[in-house]
Amino acid sequence: MPPKINDSVTWQQAETLMQPAFIRVVDNIRKQLDVSSWIGTYHEVLIWPGNITDETKAMVTNLLQEMETATPEQADEIRKTLSHLPVPHPGYHLLLQRQEQQITIDLWDLCYQVCFINYSPDAVNAEAVEIDTSLIDEMGEVDWQHLEVKTKELVEQVFANLPTD
Numbered sequence: 001m002p003p004k005i006n007d008s009v010t011w012q013q014a015e016t017l018m019q020p021a022f023i024r025v026v027d028n029i030r031k032q033l034d035v036s037s038w039i040g041t042y043h044e045v046l047i048w049p050g051n052i053t054d055e056t057k058a059m060v061t062n063l064l065q066e067m068e069t070a071t072p073e074q075a076d077e078i079r080k081t082l083s084h085l086p087v088p089h090p091g092y093h094l095l096l097q098r099q100e101q102q103i104t105i106d107l108w109d110l111c112y113q114v115c116f117i118n119y120s121p122d123a124v125n126a127e128a129v130e131i132d133t134s135l136i137d138e139m140g141e142v143d144w145q146h147l148e149v150k151t152k153e154l155v156e157q158v159f160a161n162l163p164t165d
Contacts, residue, residue, distance in 0.1 A: 010130070039097050044092060
């Protein structure tokens, strides 16, 4: 579930941190996979808001596919229709496999845990998040050292919590 952001300063700080956090998460996962018995594959997924029916998902998916080959006029009509429907946003999952075991990890959730102090992927009624300002230097730029340390610890914790047998 995406974090709840209530103000423009937090939004701007999140925009500054999310791409670097994603890069560090993926790199630290690669490092862990290099020394792990788990095999990881990345998958793009569609994340749907709320309780969307399978019928609505299929309709939206078909419209999005039609848009790829539509004429400009048809594309305008499709956009009008889509503006009244829930549209998914892209997500990225890491599928970890070892023998018969499979575990899926949401990469955006890991990034949110890096960037925000009080983010919990399991919170049902999440409160507004707070940026971890230790990841931003005095100039408002990414503090790469702190970002790397926090990301490395989080990814190591994920791998340490994987089943061992």
